[in-house]
Amino acid sequence: MSSYYYNPHQYSPYQRRGLGDAMKSFFRSGSVLPWLLIVNIGIWLCICLASLVAWLYKIPIEHVESLISNYLAIPAYVPKLLDRFWALLSYMFLHFDFWHIFVNMLWLYWFGRIFLEFLSSGKLLKVYLWGGVFGALFFILSFNIFPVFESICDEAYALGASASVMAVVMAVSFYVPRYTLNLFLLGRIRLIWIALVYLAIDLLSIRHGNAGGHIAHLGGAFFGFLYALNLKKNFLTLRPLKRLFRPNPFKKSAQKTTTYRYTNDELYNIRKKQEQEEIDRILDKISKHGYDLLSKKEKETLFRKSR
Numbered sequence: 001m002s003s004y005y006y007n008p009h010q011y012s013p014y015q016r017r018g019l020g021d022a023m024k025s026f027f028r029s030g031s032v033l034p035w036l037l038i039v040n041i042g043i044w045l046c047i048c049l050a051s052l053v054a055w056l057y058k059i060p061i062e063h064v065e066s067l068i069s070n071y072l073a074i075p076a077y078v079p080k081l082l083d084r085f086w087a088l089l090s091y092m093f094l095h096f097d098f099w100h101i102f103v104n105m106l107w108l109y110w111f112g113r114i115f116l117e118f119l120s121s122g123k124l125l126k127v128y129l130w131g132g133v134f135g136a137l138f139f140i141l142s143f144n145i146f147p148v149f150e151s152i153c154d155e156a157y158a159l160g161a162s163a164s165v166m167a168v169v170m171a172v173s174f175y176v177p178r179y180t181l182n183l184f185l186l187g188r189i190r191l192i193w194i195a196l197v198y199l200a201i202d203l204l205s206i207r208h209g210n211a212g213g214h215i216a217h218l219g220g221a222f223f224g225f226l227y228a229l230n231l232k233k234n235f236l237t238l239r240p241l242k243r244l245f246r247p248n249p250f251k252k253s254a255q256k257t258t259t260y261r262y263t264n265d266e267l268y269n270i271r272k273k274q275e276q277e278e279i280d281r282i283l284d285k286i287s288k289h290g291y292d293l294l295s296k297k298e299k300e301t302l303f304r305k306s307r
Helices: 019-027 032-055 062-074 078-083 087-093 099-120 119-145 162-175 191-204 211-233 240-243 265-289 294-307
Strands: 005-006 179-183 185-190
Touching: 032 062, 032 087, 032 099, 032 119, 062 078, 062 087, 078 119, 087 185, 099 294, 119 162, 119 211, 119 294, 162 191, 162 211, 179 191, 185 191, 191 211, 265 294
Parallel strands: 005 179
Antiparallel strands: 179 185
């Protein structure tokens, strides 16, 4: 099986356009990825503005963050969650610390771009949201099951996009495990190894602080792995039910079917010419509009031919 190799300079819109034009192209691509970044950053800026107003009126910033966490972060205490059920969604867009949101959005941008090279924008949104939900469930269950969290369960909260981002990282890494990144100082590394190292760090860091956050990451990783596995193995579809509604394979069809095969040089050359014309069209589109505006099918065609 061949490996995918990602060269950031190959088919890059930065070759012919400036950074500003590239960013415009990214946000006009119609993908859900820019909107996920905008929503996360926008909410963080609103919190920063609220903290500034609190500082001007000599209100402790801790009180502001506590109030926001109480209504938007996910609580480990189940009765609180039942009163604030919307927190199951809102917590995955909530950040207080600059470095927290910076690292999360950076990873979401990197792996989200790779995700969209192989899968649709709708699937990215699904993985982000369900990864966050699974992260919340892992957090809540762990704090209500393990005795070590018994004393802090009533006051524990989780927030941030980390579980959702972890789901995206794991989904694309297990979907295309041989995809290769060329990292500075480290050289070429397969995507799957980056994801596994990231996962191991979270697992080993649980007992050294921010246990709830690391456990939520594992929940997101679990969903990302299941999602990628389902895309490859298709084990979550209702195959037995589908078989009941399939046409009888032993019943002869009234219509005759014709099978077309490339059996001579002429037809083979026609097919190769059509394929080359399609590649030329895609490359011409890249030169005019940039790689970001290619459709999913066009990107797949380009990657298949590059291999």
